[in-house]
Amino acid sequence: MYEQAAENFARTVASSGRAIVYGGGRVGLMGTIADAARAAGGEVFGVMPQVLVDGELAHPGITSLEVVPNMHARKHRMSELADGFVALPGGAGTLEELFEVWTWQQLGIHAKPVALLDVDGFWQPLLNMLDHMTDQGFLAPQFRDSLVVASEPEALLDALSLWEAPAAKWGAGSKN
Numbered sequence: 001m002y003e004q005a006a007e008n009f010a011r012t013v014a015s016s017g018r019a020i021v022y023g024g025g026r027v028g029l030m031g032t033i034a035d036a037a038r039a040a041g042g043e044v045f046g047v048m049p050q051v052l053v054d055g056e057l058a059h060p061g062i063t064s065l066e067v068v069p070n071m072h073a074r075k076h077r078m079s080e081l082a083d084g085f086v087a088l089p090g091g092a093g094t095l096e097e098l099f100e101v102w103t104w105q106q107l108g109i110h111a112k113p114v115a116l117l118d119v120d121g122f123w124q125p126l127l128n129m130l131d132h133m134t135d136q137g138f139l140a141p142q143f144r145d146s147l148v149v150a151s152e153p154e155a156l157l158d159a160l161s162l163w164e165a166p167a168a169k170w171g172a173g174s175k176n
Contacts, residue, residue, distance in 0.1 A: 001119065001120060002029060002088070002089050002119055002122075003029065003032050005088065005089075005117065005119040005120075006029045006032045006033050006036065006088055007032055007033075007035075007036040008036075008153055009033065009086075009088065009117055009153045009156075010032070010033040010034075010035075010036035010037035010040065010042070011036055011037070011039075011040045012153035012154060012157065013037060013042060013153070013157070014036075014037045014038075014040035014041055014042025014043075015040060015042075016157055018042075018083075018157075019042065019043040019044065019045060019063075020033060020034070020037050020042060020043070020044045020045070021045045021046075021047070021078055021081045021082045022034065022044065022045075022046060022047075022078070023046060023047065023048060023074065023078070024046025024047055024048035024052075024057075024058055024059055024062065024065050024066075025046070025048070025052070025057050025058070025059060026057060026058065026059035026060065026061075027057060029088055029089070029090065030059075031059060033088075034046070034059050034061070034062050035061070038061055038062065038063075043063040044059075044062040044063050045062065045063055045064050045065075045066070045081060046058070046059060046062050046064070046065040046066065047065075047066045047068060047074050047077045047078045047081070048065060048066075048067060048068070048074065049067070049068055049069065049070050049071055049073065049074050050067055050068070050069060050070075051070075053065075053067050075097060075100060075101075079101060079104065079110060079112075082112065083112060084112050084113040084114070084115065084160050084163075085097075085098070085101045085102075085112065085113070085114045085115065086115045086116070086117055086156065086160075087114075087115070087116050087117070087123075088117045088119065089117075089119050089122040089123075098114065098116075101114050102114045102143075102146075102147065105143075105146065105165070105166075106143050106146075106166075106168070106169045107168060107169055107170065108168025108169070108170070111165035112165075113146075113148055113159075113160050113163040113165075114146070114147055114148065115147070115148035115149065115150070115156055115159070115160060116147065116148070116149045116150075117150065117151070117153065117156055118149050118150065118151045119151065120151075121151075123149065127149065130144055130147070131144070140169070142166040142167070143166060143169070145166075146163075146165070146166045148160060148163060
């Protein structure tokens, strides 16, 4: 189910004329996305730390692969290259990267959308927690609302096209 959703997402992105920027891997859903996007004629740009290249995890068939010294440099470089961020179902690394770019958005470090592709309700427990955090006053409603959530790739891309950045958390006149 998740592999099919990743393939569908990648084909949708490629057919929309958008490129994919990702971690550069050939395994897991990252590899599935890269393969499907390339098969659909899309461009795929990878950014991978040397240690993972040395571990033979780099995808050999992507448009280009940029090798960086470490994971921090990887995330920074991907954030520079991307116009937005989409998390598909994943594990701890997915959550870590999701929360970092979403926090950067809130702090005004970037003004790019952050989204979840909610395959078969995968993200619902997290969304419930975010709603609880908002209800308890730990997450401002405008930041909760800034997170794009869709269950279909087409709807997600449409929402990303319409997305508007919230005011930065610590900007002038902020009460957060």
